[in-house]
Amino acid sequence: MNYLVAVLSDRMQAESAYTALEKAGLPMDKVAILGKGYRSADEFGLINPQEEARKQATLMSYWLVPFGFVAGIAFNLSTGFVIVGNPFGDRLLGGVLGAIAGAMGSFFVGGGAGIAFGSGDALPYRNRLNEGKYLIVVQGSDASIRSATPILRQFDPEALQGYTDYNLQT
Template sequence: MNNYLVAVLSDRMQAEAAYSALESEGVPMEQVSLLGKGYKSADEYGFLDPKKSARKMAKLMSFWLVPFGFLGGYAFNVSTQFMLVPEIGALGNHLLGGVFGAIAGAMGSFFVGGGVGLSAGSGDALPYRNRLSQGKYIIVVEGAANLTNKATRIIKQFDPENIQGYVEPEQV
């Protein structure tokens, strides 16, 4: 189980000073990452891309919503006996109702699944990406609890804008 310390620093000088202080206090530098202009990007570090997460959620929802939409549209047309296009007969209209239901299911998966994936699927990665795009710098320390606690004490001296600790969930 890994612990993470993520600290947002306002400028490059502050970030480099904190990075140097971690190095001089004996924190293993292979467990420290500096993100920002001139250093690693969010993608290089591995912060989740919210757009990728949204596409994945929309695709997952479409596997359920499109078939259920088809069945719902078909059943609705059977129950109402509505003849949208009389020339294609009852079965054709039922199938057309199913197609419209499937289209509605696809739209639902795109708008709801994509919207939820965009807003919730990225967790805290989106605010960190936004801070990097504002020109801020982020220091990430990964390791055991004693290492991240030591790094927290060191980085707090530099008055970070935000400092947050995370514990990686155990894989089942």
């Protein structure tokens, strides 16, 4: 599936572009306006970077917390640190501290990487919508995207970007 996203400065421009695409004969079920009074980013399916970061951190915690626990025990065994005075308690405390370190790693690295890299271009588009701008999104084949591009260029968009989602093609 191919996408073409145009960022327009106001509602009148977005409605005019939508009408021009309609007159050109594009299937209107494949054209969407995003912005105030129309579909939201969540309704359209733009990725929320905070949700993606949370998913990434949770996924990383599944292996980092047990790994940290085992590494904490191994560290205590190799160094012979006496914390509590009881060998079992020392190893258990080392494992718990290692698990805490693993949880912190999944939170900071997984969450930070999810925000930085998990959103792609969705975050700038969300920011533009929050600024009161409008997005016109055209979905379809290469031919429909090629026919929509010159129509949308007439409206002097702030940004005009094409995307291909290879995951949806069979």
